């Protein structure tokens with residue numbers, strides 16, 4: 001179980017934890033005193049997979065003045081995002097394991113609005129993700145190949161491309177570069193999911209994340225995909241199992257809200273070296 005760290009002094013180099021949710025991996029920075037100066041440069045340095053700790057993003061875990069908690073999520077390129085579903089599970093797992101919150105129902109804030117985690121002493125974590133709102137039809141392109149998609153807002157922006165072919169077509173997509181998208185529909189960039197059906201209530205997807213690149217999972221993306229999958233079948237609620245390269249999550253869509261359930265794994269903890277922290281100010 002992770003220890004509840006004492007207040008990190010910015011000059012000492014902060015306490016960190018490393019973990020993942022379905023292999024979408026993050027550096028957690030517990031910041032009980034809300035004093036860490038988390039610059040874009042520091043986020044990029046921590047997420048660097050060769051010269052840093054490595055991660056798809058950084059999450060600062062911060063208490064709120066009202067006794068609640070704030071998930072300060074940053075993408076690996078240093079940009080801010082409204083919400084991160086896999087990261088939220090890890091954030092909530094940390095708070096329970098470290099004794100910041102009692103097991104059970106844990107409300108918290110994100111830039112995308114309030115959310116609620118459901119965490120027990122062990123096992124999967126569920127996050128009430130709010131509404132997944134379907135928007136306009138749009139397109140993604142990878143080289144000469146175009147894919148019809150639909151915009152879905154899960155607090156952050158997604159472009160879900162359903163029925164792109166079979167599993168081998170999905171596996172063959174080149175996501176080493178960002179797919180093209182319509183900047184008029186997505187002026188702030190977009191996370192793009194490519195999806196194939198796998199049977200009743202089950203799909204497989206790959207994702208290219210805004211501010212990161214291809215990741216092995218995206219929690220908000222799985223919720224967007226579940227909502228789009230159900231809508232394509234004329235449904236507004238139901239359960240969808242979503243297979244991602246890093247594992248499987250369960251998404252329950254209901255009118256006006258959604259629930260994401262999956263693993264949250266803390267792998268290690270330590271302290272960032274003061275020299276590293278100072279060098280990337």
Ligand SMILES: N[C@@H](CCC[C@H](N)C(=O)O)C(=O)O
Nearest residue numbers: 081084085086156218219220
């Ligand atoms: N991996 C996340 C999503 C992180 C934010 C995203 N890259 C964005 O910029 O919107 C998830 O699990 O939801």
